[in-house]
Amino acid sequence: MELTEKMVANSATKLSAEEILEGKVLSVKWEPKLKYAWDNGPAIGRYLAELKNGKIIGKKCDKCHRIMIPPRMFCELCWVPTGEWVYVKDTGIVNTWIIGHVDWKAKRLDIKGGVRPITLSIIEIDGASKGMGILHHLGEVDPWKIHRGMKVKAVWKPPEERTGSITDIKYFKPIK
Amino acid sequence: MRRVAIVGAGMTKFYRNAQETSKELAYEATKMALDSCEMKLSDIDCVTIGSAPDAFDGVHMKGEYLSDGSGAFRKPVMRHFVGGGTGVLSPAHGWFMVASGMFDTCLVVAEEKMSCAYPHPAGAFITIFDHTTEQALYPTLIYIFAIEMNRFMTTHGYRKEDIALVAVKNKKNALDHPCAQLPGEVTVEDVLNSEIMAYPVNRLDISPTSDGAACMILAAEHVARRVTEKPIWLDGVGWCLDTAYWCTRDLYYPDYLEVAARQAYKMAGIKEPSKEIHIAEPYDPFTYKELHHIEGLLLAPRGKSVQMLVDGHFNRDGNLPCSPSGGLLGVGNPIAAAGLMKVIELYLQLKGTAGKRQVPGNPTCGVANAWGDLMQVGTVVVLRS
Numbered sequence: 413m414e415l416t417e418k419m420v421a422n423s424a425t426k427l428s429a430e431e432i433l434e435g436k437v438l439s440v441k442w443e444p445k446l447k448y449a450w451d452n453g454p455a456i457g458r459y460l461a462e463l464k465n466g467k468i469i470g471k472k473c474d475k476c477h478r479i480m481i482p483p484r485m486f487c488e489l490c491w492v493p494t495g496e497w498v499y500v501k502d503t504g505i506v507n508t509w510i511i512g513h514v515d516w517k518a519k520r521l522d523i524k525g526g527v528r529p530i531t532l533s534i535i536e537i538d539g540a541s542k543g544m545g546i547l548h549h550l551g552e553v554d555p556w557k558i559h560r561g562m563k564v565k566a567v568w569k570p571p572e573e574r575t576g577s578i579t580d581i582k583y584f585k586p587i588k
Numbered sequence: 589m590r591r592v593a594i595v596g597a598g599m600t601k602f603y604r605n606a607q608e609t610s611k612e613l614a615y616e617a618t619k620m621a622l623d624s625c626e627m628k629l630s631d632i633d634c635v636t637i638g639s640a641p642d643a644f645d646g647v648h649m650k651g652e653y654l655s656d657g658s659g660a661f662r663k664p665v666m667r668h669f670v671g672g673g674t675g676v677l678s679p680a681h682g683w684f685m686v687a688s689g690m691f692d693t694c695l696v697v698a699e700e701k702m703s704c705a706y707p708h709p710a711g712a713f714i715t716i717f718d719h720t721t722e723q724a725l726y727p728t729l730i731y732i733f734a735i736e737m738n739r740f741m742t743t744h745g746y747r748k749e750d751i752a753l754v755a756v757k758n759k760k761n762a763l764d765h766p767c768a769q770l771p772g773e774v775t776v777e778d779v780l781n782s783e784i785m786a787y788p789v790n791r792l793d794i795s796p797t798s799d800g801a802a803c804m805i806l807a808a809e810h811v812a813r814r815v816t817e818k819p820i821w822l823d824g825v826g827w828c829l830d831t832a833y834w835c836t837r838d839l840y841y842p843d844y845l846e847v848a849a850r851q852a853y854k855m856a857g858i859k860e861p862s863k864e865i866h867i868a869e870p871y872d873p874f875t876y877k878e879l880h881h882i883e884g885l886l887l888a889p890r891g892k893s894v895q896m897l898v899d900g901h902f903n904r905d906g907n908l909p910c911s912p913s914g915g916l917l918g919v920g921n922p923i924a925a926a927g928l929m930k931v932i933e934l935y936l937q938l939k940g941t942a943g944k945r946q947v948p949g950n951p952t953c954g955v956a957n958a959w960g961d962l963m964q965v966g967t968v969v970v971l972r973s
Contacts, residue, residue: 417766419624423600423616424800425607432605441706442646450719460720480836482721488831508739508839511787516728518710518785530786532731534739534835545835547722555787560742579724 455483458497464576466568470500470540478541500539502566503587507545509533511555531555535564535584551583563587589687593812593819594679594971596625596805597932602769602920605703606799610645614657614699617801617925621695622659625805625815632805633691635660637667638678638698640923640960643712645704658697658803671716672873672960673827674698675802675927676967680825682806692808699801700922709797716962718832730794734786736839736963737876741788743840744891746879748788752779753897754875755792755917761904762914764944767929769920770796779875793875795915800922802929820938824858824955824970826851834962845884845957845966852955853886856970861886865970866951867937868908869930871958872915878902881957882910884966909947912937927958931969938973 431437452460455471459482462469471483475490479498486493512530514520521527531553534545550558551567564584574580598620600606600613608616614637622629637651637658647653651667658665668674668681675698682696702709713729740746755774762771774792782791812819828851830837830844837843849861858864870881879893887908888896896902902910913919913933916926934954936942957968 419620420599420601420766423620423767424603424613426601426603427605427607429605437607444646448719452720456720484833488833508735508742510731510734510738510789511784512731512734513784513786514728514730516711516714516726516731518708518728518730530726530731532725532727532735534735534839543836543838547725547727547835549725560738577724578721 453485455485459483460576463578463580464574466571468500468502468537470498472496472498479539479544481537481540481544481546500537504535504537504564504584506558506560506562506564507534507536508560509550509558529555531558533584548581549583550585552585590689591809592683592686592822593807593809594804594822594935595807595812595815595819596621596627597803597935598624599767599802599925599929599932600800601767602798602800602922604769604796604798606701610654610699610701611657613701613799613801614654614697617803618657618659618695618697621803621805627805627815629659631693632659632663632695633693634664634685635695635697636678636681636685637665638669638674638681638924638928639667640669640671640674640700641712643705644700644702644709654697654699659695670827670960670965670967672923673927673958673965673967674924674960675929676931676956676958676969677827678924678928679804679806679822679931679969680827680967683822683825686806686808692811694806695803696806696928697801697803698924698928700924701799702797702922703799730786730789732963733874734789737788737874739839740876740880744894746894749776749780750894750898751875751879752776752793754872754878755779757903758872758911758915758917761912761945762918765914765919767800768914768918769798771914771918789874795873795917795921798920798922798926800920800925802925802932804928804932804935818939818973820935821972822969823972824852824856826855826968828966829961830964832962832964834964839963841890842880842884842959842966844964845881845959845968846886848966848968849885849957852968852970856972858970861955862888865908865953865955866949867912867934867947867954868910869913869933869954869956870910871927871930872911872917873921875917877959878911878915881959885955885957885968904945904947912942912945912947930956930958931971934971938971
């Protein structure tokens with residue numbers, strides 16, 4: 413016997429949106445309320461502390477000589493402890509990007525109503541080794557004019573508003 | 589190591605919302621697979637279960653939860669999970685069980701029920717990202733795949749209107765699949781004019797969220813020869829995980845997939861994949877991914893897959909039919925079950941029993957892959973008749 417239409421005919425039952433939304437089929441709902449406190453470790457801990465100071469710091473591998481951001485305590489390629497801390501610049505270039513019309517929960521943004529699309533990007537940071545990118549948002553730019561290789565610079569929150577978070581950088585904006 | 593054969597398969601229809609529970613879906617697929625080769629549960633020595641994040645179902649220890657529906661009670665059972673790559677790791681996991689000589693038969697069950705997560709399962713993915721450096725920026729899967737697609741496009745100069753042909757092809761192929769969720773005749777214009785999700789990804793560039801299950805039965809050669817006149821051989825398996833520092837990899841090319849593919853090809857004795865492989869089921873949760881994977885599987889030179897697509901090379905009647913099943917874009921994407929669905933398609937095609945979907949030319953060698961996690965895992969199997 414083979415996998416035929418006859419075999420799969422009754423294999424699963426389709427529910428319509430109405431049947432679910434109007435409660436025609438019964439379901440149980442649960443909203444998890446879980447709380448976590450994640451430790452950041454020495455590498456990301458220092459990274460965050462430096463962000464609070466308005467600086468971006470990386471760490472160097474003495475074997476492959478890569479300057480890595482975000483900093484890490486061991487080089488995942490050479491499998492050795494990393495060496496010195498190295499300050500990198502707060503400028504870089506756009507490696508790749510998106511123009512998001514839905515949010516992180518896949519909910520539509522009201523783009524026609526004037527909500528700015530989400531322009532998340534991988535930014536290769538100047539002073540780090542080639543290809544070393546971090547994830548961050550782009551701002552002060554027409555989303556449809558973003559291009560690969562575009563030079564950008566961090567826009568920092570005022571010092572009193574910084575908390576030691578990746579969001580101490582509000583976004584990256586284009587520079588000439 | 590012993591040679592391992594696929595002797596049976598089954599799968600449920602794929603839906604956005606299935607009434608059945610995860611266990612019931614697993615049961616339907618497993619029962620169908622056993623019936624397909626006239627085996628009984630008592631003929632089965634062990635079970636492997638593939639299922640992606642517990643967060644979809646909201647059920648921790650989902651392998652245990654699924655075990656009854658997978659025929660696994662009082663049997664050696666083990667669950668595996670490598671994100672989207674799970675469904676093609678499933679047969680590889682079963683291969684170990686049989687090739688090692690430990691067991692003569694293995695049920696390989698893959699199940700996913702994404703509809704449980706409200707309001708949309710996309711939100712459940714936030715915790716796959718680094719909790720400190722990425723989650724605070726609210727990334728989601730569609731974004732990172734769009735970010736990868738854009739890098740792929742800008743590196744090779746690929747155009748969206750050409751990549752859209754993958755959706756046109758796969759949704760059309762799915763018209764002939766009895767389990768398909770989103771089959772249809774769509775045009776390039778339909779794809780380009782569909783809602784923007786995250787540029788460069790439009791709605792029709794993405795596979796749907798789905799519920800469904802799939803199952804295949806593996807057997808050692810001496811059992812396979814008794815069960816079926818035409819066993820299909822699982823001749824190569826490979827898998828590889830790249831670094832989780834995904835922003836430091838160049839996303840234009842899936843190195844991890846090439847490593848996994850070379851492992852599987854070496855095992856299967858394949859030296860020139862583009863000549864020796866007749867049919868492929870590259871993982872296609874997004875349009876560009878089929879092409880990205882065709883390049884990573886060494887079935888097209890880097891930067892050339894789009895031209896081959898445009899030339900019809902990957903059509904069902906082309907030189908290298910790709911996703912003749914209809915793929916995830918057409919059949920649907922219940923994560924683990926979707927990956928196994930692609931391997932089942934190769935099984936049916938190599939047996940010559942794919943019905944309306946049968947590719948011409950009596951193919952004897954096929955490859956399937958799946959992919960997932962932070963765009964970093966590649967899983968590959970090679971099948972032969």
